[in-house]
Amino acid sequence: MILKRFLLASAALLSVLGSWAQISGDTTRRPFLITADSLASGNYKDVFTSFFQLAFNDIAGPGKGIAFASNPYAMMSKSNPALLVDTNYVKYRHLRDLNFNIGLSVDSLWHLNGFSAGLKYAIVNKRDVSISHKFIGGNIRNTSQLKNFNRQVAIWLSRNIARDAAFAELLNTKVNLWENNDTFSFSMMPADVRDTVLAIINNPDNGLDTMAKLMKDDPNLIFKKTSDGIYKELEGRWQNKPLWIVAANSSFSAEGSGNLKAISPDNVMVYSEFLAGLNNPKCKIKWDLDVLASYSMVSDSTLTRQNIEVHKFEFRPGFNFVLKSSGTTSSEASKPYLEFKISGSYYHIFSALAPGQKADDNTINGELRLRIYQDIWVPVSITWDPASGKVFGYLSIKANFTALNNAMKKLGLGS
Amino acid sequence: MQANVSIVFLNGVGQVEAELIRNGNSIDMRATDKTGTLQFPEVLDEDIISLNGACTGNGEIIIDIPVLPPSPVNIQAGNFFLNFIVGK
Structure with a gap:
């Protein structure tokens, strides 16, 4: 029953949001995320999930997918509520700092054609006020x-x-x-x-x-x-503190017919990301440092066989500006409504180069996020390659469980 | 009589300070920063148990003698302030 209500609500929400997804202009596909936190900025939520996260990928395209992310503590506490008591909550904080994700993708006929898995661990998470006696x-x-x-x-x-x-x-x-x-x-x-x-x-x-x-x-x-x-106000100040994560993701494709499918890796990526606030969160324009370093092994599309022979390193330092917050009180000011992220990317390709391809490259990236309703975000991303002059863009929708639950209630489906 | 003030913090940490007040005077003080029980061994009717604290998740305060407002009292993330009249 719960699953049915969830699927109905998801379908209703997606039917509204689908039109936005369809105007995505680039081949790069970004997921439709549902996250748990409402206080943190959208950028922070992308980097780290505190409880549950659900993503619908490529919702309007031929290659659909669904991904689930959580952490061991969230799963364990569902079956053992005693773990929620403060002493256990603090004791198992490292389990909450470990995120995992799994995903499945299907073709237009809903046949399985791939899956993905990943791990993410917060080496430093000073933003978590929930375990801080200093904060209290x-x-x-x-x-x-x-x-x-x-x-x-x-x-x-x-x-x-x-x-x-x-x-x-x-x-x-x-x-x-x-x-x-x-x-x-x-x-x-x-x-x-x-x-x-x-x-x-x-x-x-x-x-x-x-x-x-x-x-x-x-x-x-x-x-x-x-x-x-x-x-x-104090909680908002804590959101300025450093967050440093390391992560590994991989995806695999399943090819063949019937139950006999060949599994092969599509890409493998390890990365590390660091976030830290750079000014007083009470300022009208708040800005964060966001630095990412990644090493990825992806498919060489010029080869006919499945492979992960393109090995690429990316270093992407950037700044996330929270351009507008609602209200004037300190409690409301901590809730961002409009964000702009600008970053520069340096790439180095370690594997064999295609004709005309450079081993080293740079791009300038921008992403605008608008909170359109409570915890539903619309990010619009633009990447500019200064050398080629090419511009790529995409648009996707992000929401969290609170928003979904509210949508369910409005549809008469929630409890 | 003895009053046991039990505090349970869930989904986060918390801190609570409790003071027993009688005829305008402070009789006893207790504090904790984790789930547990604060004991006041000598409590009389019309004493006041004054509580204040904060928690990052949610929780519950239970006093095992008759008080007004009646316990248990639920607390949510944030600061909380409560006075209990004993014997009501």
Whole structure:
């Protein structure tokens, strides 16, 4: 049932997105990805998957495919939820740093004609706040004023509960709501509770000067949004930290008829990629360093037999600019909506050269990503070869599970 | 009576500080940065157990004596602040 709903939703989503895929102008095919994280930039998501990722390749073309990526921890915790407890979560962080992917491709008649497999490991992943006690400590330090407010309310309650238990319980209920519900504003409290809370805040002996200023600036303050803003601002800063991965991918083709098919490699690639933020994430234009080095063995199309005889090294340093973010608050600013990536590529071919082919080559590459709906991205990529003057471009669609789930709900298929 | 404040952090790490307050005075303080139980050995009705902390995943706070608001209380990624009135 779940599979059926998923396929229906996928088909519905793909029917909408298919038109974009069809205008892809280049022979280079890029996958339609569904990823799990919504906070990180699209570029970061391409580099590293935290949980599950599903990709539909060449969705409108004759050679269709589906690929699945995950990590051992995600798979293990599905069958053993005890692994989600913090001590295990930290203990098995290296399993979460290991991604694997498998893929199948079929022809227009849905016959298997190839498969792929790959491994990816994060040697350095400083962006993962989920295991960072330093991150938690930073949050607690940054919310010292809010913590003090909560403590002063506790002191007030302990002093007054014997005198008027009913009012103390009402005040505690409303203050807990205010502190932990992001839709509950100060004005939603009863007037007598508001008066008491303001008296606590404005009492000079309580040391709540910053809190008093916050209330003065916004008499309808939503406490929870303030504390969430502090958390997300720090989380955004963590996304500037380095991420360095190494990976190996390979794909194979299956040729022949019936069940007897010959399996041969199409390409093998090992690569390493490094990402790091270069300026304050709160800046309107944020930029990241993105450096990739790869060694690939691909097919020589001039040979009639299957082969991987073209051996190529690529070094591609680049910068990813987040050109626009939604909203003005710190919590919203960390969510990128428009990104532009520019890079230069140096290639060296180690294998025998075709007539007219150069062993060393350079290109300039650009990729524009537009978030069109929540976690659905439209990347448009352009590669320019300065020597030949040729320009190549392609367009594909990327979305994540959140977006897919929302689409399912809109179609009445989600839970 | 003794109050056991159990904290479970899931899908990430967390930290919580708990303080027992009576008649405006701090009676006892406990803290943890992992799943576990904080014990307050001498708790009276109308004491306040004041909690604050943060977590990166989600979790649950369970107090094994009657309190208002009643436990368990679920927590989500972010900062949290809670006061529990004992004996309600």
